Amino acid sequence: MSQATLEIRAISGHAGSVPGAGVKRELEVCKLIDTTTCIGCKACEVACLEWNGLTFSETTFQNSYQTMPETAWNYWNLIKFNEHERDDGSLMLLMRKDQCMHCEEPGCLAACPADGAIVQYANGIVDFQQDRCIGCGYCITGCPFNIPKFSPQARKVFKCTLCADRVTQGLEPACIKSCPTGCLHFGTKAEMKELADHRATQLREHSGFAKAGVYDPSGVGGTHVIYVLHDASDPEVYGGLPADPHVPWTVQLWKKPLKWLGNLAIVAGVAGVFIHYLRYGPKTVPEDLQGGKP
């Protein structure tokens, strides 16, 4: 049995069986981010840096409150700020905490060729195991959310772990712990969905946000990080949150049909030339047979 406290449900680049597939009862965890009550204080950004002991590096100022343009290998949690002009001409400062979405069907894991470099725990957390990572960067291509980031120093890829180390010990992730407004929640997926739906209904019925809703994209099988948005019909305005994320179709084509076709073709090719030799033998030059080497 695995020494890991968390049961493993899926393993990248893995040929054999998976130890934790359906063995134990385990609740699926979920982080709920209510963008309507976020004040952009960045306590979650600091808590993430502190708990994970990440290094500091220079960033780029882009005339906004946003700390840097996108998450980095040493910056896994970033609030995306967008001054959004609504249809009636009024302005809204949208703030969305961006980090790994912990997809139910993770594109990073599907694209990864290294055995065990990316695992999905039974509780839904998708975690990178840097000791197994080979630094190829395929996970970067597989991710529809632009989350995995390559560290040139380590030659490995890093991202948010949903504080798997804290969750193992029954603690909530560091970002949740630090949030002063309570816009961040952590619990089971079922509980968080219920809370999110409740909040969205409240926004629709009492706060004048007729299009308020919950972001839990089905294109990646749902996510273990879900959002409440003022306007769920246009997630793109929240710092580029994809409206309908999918694992890129070329990645799916490569990992499914092409893999089987390719394997079949290689085996058929080797068998074909072998059978040809059995049937027809070598090409010989008649004159050579009478003397001298070919």
Add this chain to the structure above:
Amino acid sequence: MSTPHLLPNGRVLRYSFHERLVHWMAGISYVYLLLTGLAFWSPWLFWIAAALGGAAVSSQLHPWAGLVFVLAVVRMYQLWGAQMKKTPADKAWLEAMPHYVRNEDESMPSVDRFNPGQKILFWGFWWCGLLLLLSGIILWFTDAIPWSLRFLRYFAVIVHPVAALLTIGLFIIHVYMGTAAERGAFGSVVRGDVSRAWAKRHHQSWYESIVGESSAKK
């Protein structure tokens, strides 16, 4: 070519030292690329990377080996590009290919230095090599590609394995032809020479031009 093709020992020089060197520069780098590539292609073959010094090392060296391969192929193009050009006679040879497959070589039209099969191999590796180079550069610097240009990654991730699979098909046939099937061919790319009979049998037009060339000198 300055080196005379008819050797003093009565044999025919098929590939010069330079040509052999370039061939093996391509061959050895290709085998390394194939093995490490297959390791990343399928989890069932991941052990190959472990055997070659670890998967992290393999993924770091794979692109460099790719550059060596591309250099060799470019040099091959300079050496053989002109001789690999399609000629009107190729059509007849390709139509007669079932005889070639059945080893009925006496029924084949005579060919120059490279037969149309070899030309297909060469151009197959040339064009697939170009696709592998372009997609390979994108995959090598994946992290440097901005999010707005992510379609480049999506393109590379499918083009690279498709082009590689095509070269694997060519490679299987090439290795089979060059070792087991066509006796004398392997020696030609190692030692460089073939017997007169071999040259006459498989590349008659080429052989005749060599004989003509050497008798013209006398």
